[in-house]
Amino acid sequence: MAEIIIKNVAKEFATYQALSDINLTISDREFMVLLGASGCGKTTLLRIIAGLETATSGEVWIGGRRIDHLPPKDRGIAMVFQNYAVFPHMTVFENIGFGLRMQKQPQAVVEERVRRTASLMHIEQLLSRYSGELSGGQRQRVAVARALAMEPDVILMDEPLSNLDALLRLEMRAELKGVLAESKTTAIYVTHDQVEAMSLADRISVMNKGKIVQAASPIEVYRNPASEFVAGFIGNPPMNFLNAKKVSEGTWSVGGKEFSGPTHTADEIRFAIRPEDTRVTSDGIRALVRLVEPLGANLHVTCDVDGEMFRAVLDSDTVVNPGDILMLNPQLERIRWFDKASTLAI
Amino acid sequence: MSTVTLTNTSTSNAGKWVYRSAVLLLCAWVLVPIYLLFVNTLSSPEAVNSFPKSFTPAFDTESLEFFLGFSGMLNALLNSVYVAAITMVMSIVIGAPAGYALSRFDFRGKELFRMLILLTRAFPLPLLALPLAVMFIEVGLDDSILGLALVHTTLAIPFAVLITFSLFSGIPVELEEASWTLGCTRLSGFRHVVLPLILPGITASAIFAFVISWNEVFAAAVLTIENRTLTAFLLQNLDTSPLHLKFAGGFILVVPALIFIFAVRKYLFAMWGIANR
16 A cells, blocks of 8 residues: 655745645555646655655655655655666666665576566667667656666656657557556656646646646636636646626626526626537627638637637638638537636636 | 968968967977987997987986995885875775765865865965975974975875866766665765776876876975985985986986876866866
8 A cells, every 4th residue: 555645745945836735635556647737846845755845844654655755765766857867887687676785685586577677668779889889768667667677666757758859759648548557556746748647647736836726627728728828737628718797696797698607796708619529500699710720630719808818629611711600609618707806617 | 362262371370370489489399309318328428428419319227227236226216105005095995085075065165175175275385395395304304204295285286186176076966866866875875876986097096106206306305314315315316416317317207207197187178178067
């Protein structure tokens, strides 16, 4: 059992607050992704869990044991670094076996586990090479194998795919998911790539300015974002926001069309809809087309609704030109509402 | 149009010639004395003292034999080796941790510390040597190998710190961090990961410290009387010794320094290239 509990963790650097009031529970064998823009504190949080950084306050527990005062080696973790950190003066075999040797495992165990993890990562033919003789993708495989060979309770990954080229990243992403599911370890994965997060995670923690804004399953984060930040960060193109004016209690006017919505004290709130959840009909939100991008699978249309930008993903057969007026009808059950002042979901 | 091109070519041609002759001059500046030293050392004493001089070495070892047989010379040579060896060890033992700290930790006054390291070279040695001599007499370190090695260590440490600082900075901190997550302490991570990577550079830095001590003459001359190092011994006998002895002494001094510096040149360039960034 390697449940991770993070209690009230905060981190202050000399000039700024990197993390404040982080509370997160990650269950055993869960694949948790920390997602956020650079500088949001996700890597700092990962490094605090690894023991490479000390929290200013708060507690970290792994498997029922408080570990925030322990050195990295006693935490039952293994880490994969963004720039691989494969030891250049050791062969691939020695790299993968390094952690086991430090644990003073018998030679037979080292041999067996190195070969097993190497074949899992498809690098068994590279065992006698040095890292200088490997490509970026191969180095990343070595780094992952080295972490897995430790058979850790928790595996921590800091943007492990961001240095790879696009095609390789896709391939490694799928492979990582399979390998980690197999290994049955708890995983924490830091990334700024929302697609990576959506495809890998059991649960995503979206971070912004040193705080966790929302921690939920990928589909929940996508469908029911907790704040405008999450809605704008996840999804490409991101969620659309339009101003909604109160007509009467529970009825709101958006772009010249009335929708029934939540009851709220404010006179104006925000209406939100995903670009792919709109249809062109004869009656809907009046939108002036600015830009049409045919992407093959579908059609991205950027419009202007009452001075606000509105993007729609339409069927690729739709005939539309810049300057046209479209009547866009959102799928009613997909509409979300946000408070204007706090930007939180209503 | 064509005239402009023509002037341009002729100026660039002139520039090329100035450049070439400057390079040639500088090379000659360095190489000719070394060549003469080489020729004269390997000639018989008679040939050295006669005129005109030969410009090809005769490969006669009589001068060198005379040099080594000269009373006190072997002792001075040994002293030089001892002092340089102690200097080498001390400047690495003190300098390398300082280089590591500079590259890995942020601390208050780091920039000032780096500047102070360089500033130690700003004081002329003659200014320091006399008070040092007095102090050494008071504590009983005068005329001792250890005392001189201490002074040479202070001369060599700035370079040891700067070279090791640039070496440590060249090793990604993630490598160390990876070792910690794989079961190492800070110390064992250093031993298993950093040290093997840095060893060639440390060796270079040590050799450089050795050469600094080996070539140093002023402090050696002021602080030692009986236990002269080779440089101080040669200086002491400069006006009385025959020409071929001077050549042989110079040769013995120059050759190890040249060989060592040549062997570690890559790391010395790294010092100027990276550490001053």
